[in-house]
Amino acid sequence: MAVSKTIAKQIENASWIRRMFEEGVRLKRERGADAVFDFSLGNPDVEPPPAVLDALRRVADGNRPGSHGYMPNPGYPQVREAVAAKLSKETGLAFTAEDVFMTVGSAGACNVILKSILDPGDEVIVLAPYFAEYQFYISNHGGRMVPVETDATFLPDVERIAAAITPRTRAILLNTPNNPTGRVYPQSVLRDLEEMLARSGQPITVISDEPYKSFVYDGQRQPEVASLIANTAICNSWSKSLALPGERIGYLALSPRLRDAAHLRGACAFSNRILGFVNAPAIWQWVMLEAADESVDIAPYENRRNVLCDALAAIGYEVRRPEGAFYIFLKTPIPDDVAFAKRLAEEGVLAVPGTGFGRSGYIRLSLTIPLEQIQKSISGFQRAFLSSALKKF
């Protein structure tokens, strides 16, 4: 076989979202697109803000001399400086251009930092349920993912994290606002984590993956992880905040308080290069010089969340209203989440089983579908709930 055993096995383990996608294609062919409600993919269904597209046009028309050539691997110095200034304002820390690496999305940033810090067999703690790609990002660089369960409300359980630390622990991967749970980690939990890490005396890097940072509802904000935890490396992108996931633009930022920052900077520039990214897309770096502070309107997402959570609760589902990101992680009325996702698919409703995120008994619903579609899907959620409840008795 041409494909390595490792990749073949990884594809098999990672196929939940793909399976739902294929199921969606089949159902749409059978029933027509209008009768299928696809909550499976976290792909923003809104267009980028006009100011971003205007900046793109200006950059293309301006055609800066030399703007199509190779550049320093971490990106254009002016762009890195602008990102550093934005981060300094947000966190109160003195980021400089040297701390910032423009990357191919947040996924690129995660891979760059993991490549830079892991030796084979090193461990990375990930909080379950987790974004499924993390296991592959970690194993890409010889690391071992150590999943640690969150508490009953999906917040980090600092004592459990402390118990999972071994001499091989090199990093903890945090994601807040969280995919798939929608939880926004509060200051108090981040502080407790920092205190525990300081007590442990081990040089553990907290990798803060923040692509949903601007998606916090009810007028709240995400507390700054880098302000609260000294040893932080931030991974972020404009994939969600500007609805640009296909353009692959993001950054890695090393906190000025990070231990051994000078060595790590050199390592990250090198990793960006040898992972084959070489540098982040040039044109989008220039666009970000002008439009980094823009954001899509999150009000429609908040409204969809409210409508769907209220409707599901009225049916009888046990619903935890997400505070951020754009997912609902819904407890299934039967323990077998895969069976329940199949039952929902019979109703034309596509969801990803929690098993794919390391937590069975739940499904993930992405709020990236139009409100009218959400409203039309409710009767399907109701029929699936009732038939599952009947089976239980």
Ligand SMILES: Cc1ncc(COP(=O)(O)O)c(C=O)c1O
């Ligand atoms: C938690 C999380 N991290 C990283 C990514 C990857 O983001 P990007 O498209 O910016 O690489 C995603 C994408 O869905 C995500 O949900």
